[in-house]
Amino acid sequence: MGDSGKKLRVGILGCANIAKKNCRAIQASALCGVTVVASRSDQKARDFISEIFEDQNQSSPSALGGEGAYDELLTGTVCDATYIPLPTKLHEEYVAKALSSGKHVLLEKPVAQSALSYREMLSTASQHGKFLMDGTMFVHHSRTEEFIKSIRNPNRVRFSFTFNGCNNFFKNNVRVKKDADFMGCIGDLGWYCVRMGLLVFSQMDSAELRKGLIQEVQVVKYQLNEEGVPLDADCLVYFSGNRVLTFHCSFIHPFTQTCSIYGTGSEYTATLSDAILPYKGDYLSISLTKNELIQYDEICVSESKVIEVDNTDVQEVCMWKNFSKMVAKVDEESKSQESDIENEVWWGGSSDEVKKANAIASYSLHTQIVLDALMESIRLGGAKVKV
């Protein structure tokens, strides 16, 4: 199971659109491969497999269909890990089943209906010595670290992650259904904005998350659908030291995915204009802009430069490679080394991979904590909520 030299065998739970992208990434990752796809519809599972594997010289995964397909996959022995892109409401049930059946889990975001629920999932993962990771791709690409480290003493992150849903989206998509993903745009898009904010203000040191880094949140403007699910929200997250993340997430706005970092220690502003779904290409870019006021009220100049970061492995491939490596080390080390859930060490181990595994889980948990607080702010009509 995930031993070095052996590919991690991944089972796909449900044929969501996002699963296709991940399925391709798994196949491209060298360290893992899809061995089984389950759907409640037998036809859907087979269509999914034939679509993804048509052009590949690989053995196709097996298809599981019907009412019991998910359980069959989870309790079976044809995979070591499972990818769960189900609606958030179903996460608790299937993550528990997967973990207790000895499967590692890569879970789509938003990970849970509440941080409490996610803490329980992580505890279960810890008990079983199985890794539970969220499916946020951008954190796995090296551009993210370069971006974050490019501005010293960051004090403001501004994020806009928005798109214009079509009629069908508002009618049928799980993201706007109270009974599926009740956090709407906060859960679907705000997730990334918050995650980036946490990474920036902690300077990628997850220990900072447990030192009062996050203070308050406020949703200052929002629009809900008739089910009470947020479709549009302007949010602030206050960090210690008077630092702030401001973001706009929306299903009813032109498509944007722009993130900027400002800092007192830098004359430059760093910006990603493709922060979440990067443009295709051999390199990903970071824009650094310096605006200078030569004389107040008079002359200003602007200087820009671009940092290019290798994109040989696109972010979803990076994610699956990292996941596979971490799974291998969690399997290897967490059996013999103590966990310390109180201090967010769900998997004991001294390797970099296991440390990274715990750090990712911490970021994921604290992202969920912030989302909970944002939803609470909406419930309170836009009030400030302490975290």
Place this chain on the structure above:
Amino acid sequence: MGDSGKKLRVGILGCANIAKKNCRAIQASALCGVTVVASRSDQKARDFISEIFEDQNQSSPSALGGEGAYDELLTGTVCDATYIPLPTKLHEEYVAKALSSGKHVLLEKPVAQSALSYREMLSTASQHGKFLMDGTMFVHHSRTEEFIKSIRNPNRVRFSFTFNGCNNFFKNNVRVKKDADFMGCIGDLGWYCVRMGLLVFSQMDSAELRKGLIQEVQVVKYQLNEEGVPLDADCLVYFSGNRVLTFHCSFIHPFTQTCSIYGTGSEYTATLSDAILPYKGDYLSISLTKNELIQYDEICVSESKVIEVDNTDVQEVCMWKNFSKMVAKVDEESKSQESDIENEVWWGGSSDEVKKANAIASYSLHTQIVLDALMESIRLGGAKVKV
């Protein structure tokens, strides 16, 4: 006085830095010229004149210095109009003196300590048939209209106008002194953001300002100095139809002057990265960016184009040309045609220039109304305030 064919004679009241820029613009505007400069310090007035006029083949203006210099300029007959860049606290007194002495006034922003005070100034101007205009430059450049009209059905304007003040700025600048410009960054920088928001959401039709366009404001995050003057503020202005202006204005942040318009009627986002102090050059730019999500969670592409707008006359020259033209028409028409202050017609007249004069005054007044509400929001600890 401002008749066609004759240059408008402008007197400068005080030798603020911003006065130099305006002085040069007046000289470059062909329709007007500086005839007198007054300062409480005789030396300062003479230094100012020798600095600005050293390289020009023009007759230098006369210098007035000493305690009574301002009054001497205002009651004298060597100018038809006066430019007042004094601290906001002094506006009421000197604007009244100027107008009652028969001078047209171009007044630096923020125009007044309150909208009430500004209404009184405008009434006085109306009574005397003299034009009172604020010194906001960007509204006079044709790029602004092109920018605003480039996005159909705008529903969001985002503005960031910030700079990093130096130690001396925080110690001595009027912008951070309660007794001079108590609105701090809200008055100094927010002024422009609000003005732009009003122009965008009214689609440059000032009549919209009197139809419930502006609804509420909220300062969601702010930092005050020890005198209670805002140094940094995140503000929202809510417009009818669920439209919003969000802006960040700050004296303690890297220099930015970026404004974007988003709309439901356009796939493009329009952005000015030099919205307030344009870069030098033959053309000013408007960036239009279209981000497209080809397949959700999958492929996105970005397309950009740039609109170039002629910059033969820089914005401050445009402003003084416009001011001179409007003054001429106000002089000509407002004597015989009725004002209607209730409906924000301070100067009667049927020419485009007089209509434009009234429209500019309306935008200026409603900008001040919004600033008042923002200051009230701060006084209430960041509460929403109805406008």
